[in-house]
Each structure stands twice: as structure tokens, then as C-alpha cells.
Amino acid sequence: MLLKSLALATSVVAVLATAPAASAAASHASSGLWPAGNCPQGTFCIWPNWNHPAEGPVETPSLVTSSEWTGRVPAFNFYNYTSRNAEITWSYLYNGSIHTGEICVRPNNSENLYVPAFVTKVTWQTHTC
Numbered sequence: 001m002l003l004k005s006l007a008l009a010t011s012v013v014a015v016l017a018t019a020p021a022a023s024a025a026a027s028h029a030s031s032g033l034w035p036a037g038n039c040p041q042g043t044f045c046i047w048p049n050w051n052h053p054a055e056g057p058v059e060t061p062s063l064v065t066s067s068e069w070t071g072r073v074p075a076f077n078f079y080n081y082t083s084r085n086a087e088i089t090w091s092y093l094y095n096g097s098i099h100t101g102e103i104c105v106r107p108n109n110s111e112n113l114y115v116p117a118f119v120t121k122v123t124w125q126t127h128t129c
Helices: 002-018 024-028
Strands: 044-047 063-065 069-080 085-094 097-105 109-125
Touching: 063 069, 063 109, 069 085, 097 109
Parallel strands: none
Antiparallel strands: 044 063, 044 069, 069 109, 085 097, 085 109
16 A cells, blocks of 8 residues: 555656646736737837737837836837836827826736827836726
8 A cells, every 4th residue: 555655656746847837927917908919028018009919019119118217108008017016197188188197007917098198107106006
């Protein structure tokens, strides 16, 4: 009986030792509307227009940053491919009035602004979105 138990334990150890390791990419699965596309891991990306093949955006982003950023880029959709919460400040012109706001974006998440707009700031947040 002891010999059968040892044989079984040895087979289990052999199977576990030869099994492929789980991919680290699984922990970066998108929780957003689409995958990261051409946004490099560890960055926050913004694209100026809506164009989403199944693999995510493929056109050139208007912004790719891994640090806090201030400026002005055309924006329609974005992907936070970092492990941090990001807050973006946006604005757009409608009927002669400028509208502004902020959106908190969770890690590995994609969203869009629903209208062509400009993003003027990206900051990292310690609070949960």
C-alpha cells in the first residue's frame, strides 16, 4: 500500500513539474470594452478616433505615457495598460461652450469619451475608481 502511495505521489510531482507555467499575461486581462491593441504594457494610451478591430486599436495613439502628463491631445478612446488608477481631464466644444470633466480609469481597462474631445491631463490616483 505504501509503495502505491509513493508511486502516485511521484507521478503527481512529475506531472506538476512538467506542466507549463501559467502566463503572466492572464493577470493583465482587459476588463474594458476592447483589448489593449498597440498600447505597450505599462503605459496609458489615447487614440484620436474610433477604429476597433477585434485585437484592439491599431492606429497610432495620440498619447502614450507611463508618467503623469499635461498637454493637449485629440482623444476619443483610451486604454490604461498599467497597474495604477489613472485620472484623465478632458474637454470638448459644444454649441460654443467648452465642457470639461475627469474620468478615473481602472488598471487594464478601456473606455471612450463618446464625442471627439481633447485630453489635457493624465495623473495617477491612489484611490479606487
